[in-house]
Amino acid sequence: MRIVLASASPARLATLRAAGIEPEVIVSGVDEERIASTDAANLAGALAQLKCRAVAEQIDDDALVIGCDSVLAFEGDIFGKPGGHVEAAARWRRMRGRSGVLHTGHCVRRGGEEFLETASTIVHFAAITDAEIDAYVATGEPLHVAGAFTIDGLGGAFVTGIEGDHHNVVGLSLPVLRELVGELGIAWTDLWNRTS
Amino acid sequence: MRIVLASASPARLATLRAAGIEPEVIVSGVDEERIASTDAANLAGALAQLKCRAVAEQIDDDALVIGCDSVLAFEGDIFGKPGGHVEAAARWRRMRGRSGVLHTGHCVRRGGEEFLETASTIVHFAAITDAEIDAYVATGEPLHVAGAFTIDGLGGAFVTGIEGDHHNVVGLSLPVLRELVGELGIAWTDLWNRTS
Numbered sequence: 001m002r003i004v005l006a007s008a009s010p011a012r013l014a015t016l017r018a019a020g021i022e023p024e025v026i027v028s029g030v031d032e033e034r035i036a037s038t039d040a041a042n043l044a045g046a047l048a049q050l051k052c053r054a055v056a057e058q059i060d061d062d063a064l065v066i067g068c069d070s071v072l073a074f075e076g077d078i079f080g081k082p083g084g085h086v087e088a089a090a091r092w093r094r095m096r097g098r099s100g101v102l103h104t105g106h107c108v109r110r111g112g113e114e115f116l117e118t119a120s121t122i123v124h125f126a127a128i129t130d131a132e133i134d135a136y137v138a139t140g141e142p143l144h145v146a147g148a149f150t151i152d153g154l155g156g157a158f159v160t161g162i163e164g165d166h167h168n169v170v171g172l173s174l175p176v177l178r179e180l181v182g183e184l185g186i187a188w189t190d191l192w193n194r195t196s
Numbered sequence: 197m198r199i200v201l202a203s204a205s206p207a208r209l210a211t212l213r214a215a216g217i218e219p220e221v222i223v224s225g226v227d228e229e230r231i232a233s234t235d236a237a238n239l240a241g242a243l244a245q246l247k248c249r250a251v252a253e254q255i256d257d258d259a260l261v262i263g264c265d266s267v268l269a270f271e272g273d274i275f276g277k278p279g280g281h282v283e284a285a286a287r288w289r290r291m292r293g294r295s296g297v298l299h300t301g302h303c304v305r306r307g308g309e310e311f312l313e314t315a316s317t318i319v320h321f322a323a324i325t326d327a328e329i330d331a332y333v334a335t336g337e338p339l340h341v342a343g344a345f346t347i348d349g350l351g352g353a354f355v356t357g358i359e360g361d362h363h364n365v366v367g368l369s370l371p372v373l374r375e376l377v378g379e380l381g382i383a384w385t386d387l388w389n390r391t392s
Contacts, residue, residue, distance in 0.1 A: 018349055156211070157384055161359070163359050175356045189327070189328055
């Protein structure tokens with residue numbers, strides 16, 4: 001079966017690979033600014049669906065297409081990728097020692113059937129120092145991700161704990177994806193197409 | 197600064213590397229059977245300390261030595277690595293749809309100073325099918341790890357969520373290590389010795 005990830009995120013690709021799945025990557029080219037919502041979970045779901053459909057329209061109907069999108073909800077704000085170093089550092093000075101909710105929308109399509117689920121994980125940020133914020137932002141790593149933190153990278157030490165699925169925070173919840181492909185009638189272990 | 201990981205675990209090494217730290221690996225050769233305890237957290241802490249001290253004795257005093265050990269507590273039992281395919285499958289038939297607690301002991305030493313902390317993370321296992329258990333165990337992956345599950349590998353889809361630090365489940369909690377090296381007077385970001 002052809003498996004297509006409709007996302008440019010290296011973290012999502014790495015998550016699937018570590019779980020035994022080597023997908024093709026086709027980037028949707030969807031303009032994320034097209035959708036606005038004041039509800040973080042709705043926004044993540046709508047963007048995931050948009051990406052999934054945009055790629056599914058381009059390819060054969062038998063392929064499994066997976067679209068995802070992530071946003072961080074923090075004290076009433078919705079945080080996507082930060083605009084630059086200054087914004088990333090400013091966010092961390094607000095977030096440190098506090099908690100946010102990372103929402104990831106997941107949309108799967110195959111043979112014209114589509115299933116959608118958004119999962120939410122509470123993220124507790126460490127009370128890191130100004131020097132740590134500066135050193136972290138200087139690496140550039142937090143600039144490329146929703147919420148400006150990389151739990152799977154240099155930021156791993158700056159998250160004290162989560163409540164929910166870790167892979168959802170990285171950008172693609174494997175247990176959610178397992179359930180969604182199950183609804184399409186696909187056994188999860190049949191997706192294993194690479195050896196680790 | 198010389199950074200030494202006193203563990204043979206590829207998952208611990210990968211965790212440090214992803215977080216920007218490239219350690220030397222020196223395996224302690226400690227016989228884990230030497231220590232018995234009915235308390236899972238105490239057991240993980242004692243084994244981490246034993247490994248850390250065994251390696252620290254062999255090398256110069258200025259090196260930072262990190263020792264870790266993980267066990268899964270499940271309904272009154274303590275699960276280390278399973279004995280083989282049959283035991284791994286039997287455990288999963290008990291664990292699916294239920295929860296356990298993954299305890300990881302962390303011990304750091306430098307210049308004769310030592311700090312120890314054991315962290316505990318609740319792990320919720322998915323209600324996977326017999327076919328999924330058989331396919332998973334057949335890969336061999338769960339045979340090599342405490343608790344017989346790999347949240348960072350093929351088993352990622354079989355954990356629905358956690359409460360606590362993800363990296364603690366993998367085998368080395370980065371936020372705990374950050375605090376422990378802080379007690380030794382070392383700034384976390386000074387350990388970053390590799391570019392991602």
